[in-house]
Amino acid sequence: MDLVITILVLLLVVALSGAVVRILPIRLPLPLLQIATGALLARPFGLHVEFDPGLFFLLFIPPLLFADGWRIPKRELFLLRGPILALAVGLVFFTIVGVGYFVHWLIPTVPLAVAFALAAVLSPTDAVAVTSITGHATIPPRLMHVLSGEALLNDASGLVALQFAVAAELTGHFSLTTAAGDFALTALGGVAAGVFVSAAFGVVRRRLVRWSSEVDPASQVSLLLLMPFAAYLLAEHFGVSGILAAVAAGMTVNFTDVSKGGYVATRVQSVAVWSMVEFTFNGLIFVLLGMQLPGIVGNAKLDLAQAGGGELWYLAAYVAAITLALIVLRFVWVWLSLRFVLMRALHRGEQRPKVGTRLMWTAALAGVRGAITLAGVLSIPLMKAEDVPFPTRDLMIFLATGVILATLLIGAIGLPLSAKKLKLPGEDPRVKEERMARALSAEAALRGIAEEQKRVEETRDEKAIALASRVAARVVGDYQQRLEAAGEEGDVPEKARAEAGTERIMRLAALRAERRELFDLRRSHRINDETLRALIRELDLAEASLTGLHAE
The missing domain is CATH 1.20.1530 (Na+/H+ antiporter like fold)
Known part of the structure; x- marks a missing residue:
C-alpha cells in the first residue's frame, strides 16, 4: 500500500509541476522545479524511494x-x-x-x-x-x-x-x-x-x-x-x-x-499517449533525483x-x-x-x-x-x-x-x-515547406473531387448529379481558398490568408458555442453521457485541426 501511495504522490507532483511552472512570475526550467519539489518531498515530508x-x-x-x-x-x-x-x-x-x-x-x-x-x-x-x-x-x-x-x-x-x-x-x-x-x-x-x-x-x-x-x-x-x-x-x-x-x-x-x-x-491516440509518457517519465526522473538529493549530498561528502x-x-x-x-x-x-x-x-x-x-x-x-x-x-x-x-x-x-x-x-x-x-533568413523554411505541402495537397483534393463527380455522372442519375454538383461547388470553394492562401507573395495570397484567419476565428467560436450547448443539454438530462461523449469528441477533433494550424 505504501508503494502505491508513493507512486500516486509522484505522479501527482509531476502533473502539478507542468501547471505550476507556467504560472510562476519568472521563467524557470521545468526540471529545476521538479528537482526542488522532489527534495521537499524527501526532507520535510520524509518520502523516500529505493x-x-x-x-x-x-x-x-x-x-x-x-x-x-x-x-x-x-x-x-x-x-x-x-x-x-x-x-x-x-x-x-x-x-x-x-x-x-x-x-x-x-x-x-x-x-x-x-x-x-x-x-x-x-x-x-x-x-x-x-x-x-x-x-x-x-x-x-x-x-x-x-x-x-x-x-x-x-x-x-x-x-x-x-x-x-x-x-x-x-x-x-x-x-x-x-x-x-x-x-x-x-x-x-x-x-x-x-x-x-x-x-x-x-x-x-x-x-x-x-x-x-x-x-x-x-x-x-x-x-x-x-x-x-x-x-x-x-x-x-x-x-x-x-x-x-x-x-x-x-x-x-x-x-x-x-x-x-x-x-x-x-x-x-498514439501521439497523445506518447506525449503523456514522455512528460511523465521525464518528470519522474527529475522528481526521483530531488528525493535522492539530500542523501546524495551527504554521501558525496563522505x-x-x-x-x-x-x-x-x-x-x-x-x-x-x-x-x-x-x-x-x-x-x-x-x-x-x-x-x-x-x-x-x-x-x-x-x-x-x-x-x-x-x-x-x-x-x-x-x-x-x-x-x-x-x-x-x-x-x-x-x-x-x-x-x-x-x-x-x-x-x-x-x-x-x-x-x-x-x-x-x-x-x-x-x-x-x-x-x-x-541572423536568421527572412522566412522560416518550415513555414515555406508547409505552405508548399498545403498547396499540393489542396490540388490533390480538387482532383479527387473531380474524379468523384465524374463517377457520379457515369451513373446517369440526374438527382445524384445535381446533388453532387452543389456539394462539390461548396467543397471546391474551401480548397480553392486554401490553394490561394498557400501562394508565396502578392495581394491574392494575403487576402486569402486574412480570410482564412477570420474563418478560423469564426469556426472556433461556432465549435465552442456547440460545446456549451451540448453540456447544457446534458445538464438538463435531454441527452445522456454516451451521446455527449460522441459529439464532444467530434467537436474536439475539429477544434484540434483548427488550433493545430500555424497562424498565418
Whole structure:
C-alpha cells in the first residue's frame, strides 16, 4: 500500500509541476522545479524511494529513446548526417577522453574508469530541454535539427560507452581494440534487433486487422507502448545494445503501416499517449533525483572525505570546473568541425559558408544535460562486488546532478540572449515547406473531387448529379481558398490568408458555442453521457485541426 501511495504522490507532483511552472512570475526550467519539489518531498515530508539501478534503467531509458527516435525528422537526419554524426559520435568520445582525464586529474582518488563513466553519462544532451529553455527566442531550424539529431544519437553512444566504462571498473580489464570491436558488434546487433521488432510489429498489426476486419485503437497503442521494451529486452537477451535497439525501433516504426492508411483514431491516440509518457517519465526522473538529493549530498561528502578530505565548497567547485570543461570542449569541437567544413569547401572550390562566433557559442551553450544523463548515472551499480561498494558512486551522482543544474541555468540565461541576436533568413523554411505541402495537397483534393463527380455522372442519375454538383461547388470553394492562401507573395495570397484567419476565428467560436450547448443539454438530462461523449469528441477533433494550424 505504501508503494502505491508513493507512486500516486509522484505522479501527482509531476502533473502539478507542468501547471505550476507556467504560472510562476519568472521563467524557470521545468526540471529545476521538479528537482526542488522532489527534495521537499524527501526532507520535510520524509518520502523516500529505493530502487534497483538495473530496473530503473529498463523502465525509463527504452521508452524515452524510442520516443526520440519516433519524433525526429528522418529527412533532416539524413541530409545533416555529417554535422550530426560529428557531434553525436565524435564529440561524445572527445568529451569522454577530455572530461575523463580531467576528472581523474581534478580528483585523483577517482579511478580512471569511473571518471570515464562519469564523462560518458555527461556526454548526452537534451534537445527538449533546449527547446523549453529558449522559449520565444528563435533558433535557426537547421541548427535545431542538428541539435535534435545529436541528442538522439549521442544518447545511444554515450550510454553504450557508459556500459563499457562500468564493465572496465567491475572487471579491471580494458582493451581499446577489443572495446572497438565489441562496440561495433553490439551496435550493429542492437540496430538489427530494433528493426526486427519494428517490422514484426507491422506484420502482427496487419494480421490483427485482417482477422478482426477492423482497427481497435486502444489495442494498437498498447502494442506500440510495448515496442521499446520488446526491442530492448530482445537485444539484451542476445548480448547486443538494447539502447540502440530502442532507438532503431523508434526510427523505423514510421516505415510500417502504423502511420499510413485511414487509421485516424490510432494516430491521434498514439501521439497523445506518447506525449503523456514522455512528460511523465521525464518528470519522474527529475522528481526521483530531488528525493535522492539530500542523501546524495551527504554521501558525496563522505566520498570526498575518503578521497582526501576537503570543504563542502569543493563539491561546488568541482561541478563548476566540470561544467566549464564541457562547454569549452564543445566549443572547441564545433570550431574544429567548422574549420574542417570550410577547408573541404575550399578544396572542392565550393562556396564557403559564413559562420559567426555567436552561432558557435549558441551551439556550445545548447549542450544542456537532462533526463538521459540523470537516468544513466543513477543506473550505475551499487556494488562492485560482494560487500564492495562501487567506488565514489554517490560523488559521481552528485557531480552529474550538479552539471545538469548548472547547464540548465547557463542555458536558461545564455541561450535566449545568444539566439535572439542570430541572423536568421527572412522566412522560416518550415513555414515555406508547409505552405508548399498545403498547396499540393489542396490540388490533390480538387482532383479527387473531380474524379468523384465524374463517377457520379457515369451513373446517369440526374438527382445524384445535381446533388453532387452543389456539394462539390461548396467543397471546391474551401480548397480553392486554401490553394490561394498557400501562394508565396502578392495581394491574392494575403487576402486569402486574412480570410482564412477570420474563418478560423469564426469556426472556433461556432465549435465552442456547440460545446456549451451540448453540456447544457446534458445538464438538463435531454441527452445522456454516451451521446455527449460522441459529439464532444467530434467537436474536439475539429477544434484540434483548427488550433493545430500555424497562424498565418
